[in-house]
Amino acid sequence: MTTLSADVTTQMVKWANSKIKDGLYKSKSELVRELFREKMVKEEADYLLSQKVLEEVWKDEDDKYWKSFL
Numbered sequence: 001m002t003t004l005s006a007d008v009t010t011q012m013v014k015w016a017n018s019k020i021k022d023g024l025y026k027s028k029s030e031l032v033r034e035l036f037r038e039k040m041v042k043e044e045a046d047y048l049l050s051q052k053v054l055e056e057v058w059k060d061e062d063d064k065y066w067k068s069f070l
Contacts, residue, residue: 004032 016028025031 016025016031019025019031020027025034
């Protein structure tokens with residue numbers, strides 16, 4: 001595993017500490033890894049959704065294009 005450091009605001013540290021105190025995470029490292037995983041999953045889902053939307057849009061455009069020759 002690689003170590004990563006980041007500058008964060010006092011408010012972010014307080015929030016992280018509260019999550020640890022509440023027992024949701026064992027450490028700040030665990031919390032940060034979870035945030036990374038959530039962000040990565042969200043980006044992948046957003047990408048797949050945008051590809052699906054584009055496929056639908058272009059499918060309609062392709063159909064219109066080819067029908068114009070008939």
